[in-house]
Amino acid sequence: MTSSRRPIALAVALGMLPPLLAPAVPAGAAARCATPAGVYRDAAGWAQRITDPSPIWPLSDGAGELLAVLGTGVDADNGQFRRGQVVAGSDTTDCDGRGTFAAGIVAAAPDPATTFNGMAPGTRILGLRYTQSTDGGASTDEPTPNALAEAIDRAVDARADVILVVVPTSRTSRALDSSVRDAVGRGVVVVSPAVADRPGTLSYPTSLPGVIGVGAHNQAGAPVQGEAGDHLWIAAPGEGLVSTAAGARGGIGQRWGVDDPTYAAAYVAGAAVLIHGYRPASTPAQIRDRLAATANRPPSGKRDPRLGWGVLDVRAAVTAELPGPTASGRPAEVAAPAVVVAAGPADPPARQRLPGILALLGLLGAVLSVLTVTVVRRGRARGWRP
Incomplete structure (x- = not known):
């Protein structure tokens, strides 16, 4: 079983975690904000290759969609975000770096300076900070479910199509339960990662009803997070990742080689944005079921407690014509889906x-x-x- 402590240690070394996970910074010390490692020019990473939806961009590239990224803010000054792509009302600084990294997986625009790009570059981003960044030790409090609930409410009020939770909490509250229920009821897709380091512990809102709970896998297809359970719906890459870095100051800048199950949810959120862009009448339950029905099943062919219904298949999730109605959230009916036929030229x-x-x-x-x-x-x- 792979512990999530190794990804946390790496993220701390990169300056990408807030004080709640990183060692406390003495009061008055200078902030240790995230900075780019450089410009990524190597061949596209394995995660980008297996989730590459560029052939279907003529059908959907995220244009017209609004993704709310909830966590530490999004640095709008990274050169791979178009002018105005991070919308008004966003928290546009991100000392921590995780919000910017997650947003880039979804929405970073192609640029000739780098081989990295996001899944849905037409998407608009609403970056909301609900937890403290690495701010010189001003706060070491764990993010609270009530603060996350307020961020979800802000995203819903802003008419977000998809909510990506980058920093889940380790407990829930009446307010968080209510905010998630309201968001899903109003047609907003909520995606959240599993980041707990062992079975029996849960992430929130990942494990709440109606949320697309996301597990993470490595290049070999093995799960990398400890959290397990029926609330995990699908899995996506969570090791050896590349994405945009905060602190680029208007230039192109990335981090790479990042191991963190948090970002698996960003790939699923990108797929949800593309599906909603191509099939705008889809409900959150229908998008959730479509992701499950088109996933590459685990070797057992059955639902896996850490990988859910299988590994994300972005192109099939967007283009497949399912032969019948989806299961509307009933996993027993998704377990043996009918044959999925990928859409082709009519x-x-x-x-x-x-x-x-x-x-x-x-x-x-x-x-x-x-x-x-x-x-x-x-x-x-x-x-x-x-």
């Missing part, structure tokens, strides 16, 4: 085929006419008679 309508057939017949007639005239002329030249 057959041309009959009114389009007929002109093509007539054109072909006309071409054949012209060729026969030319041959007939040629034969007759040669026959006459040789004294033949028709």
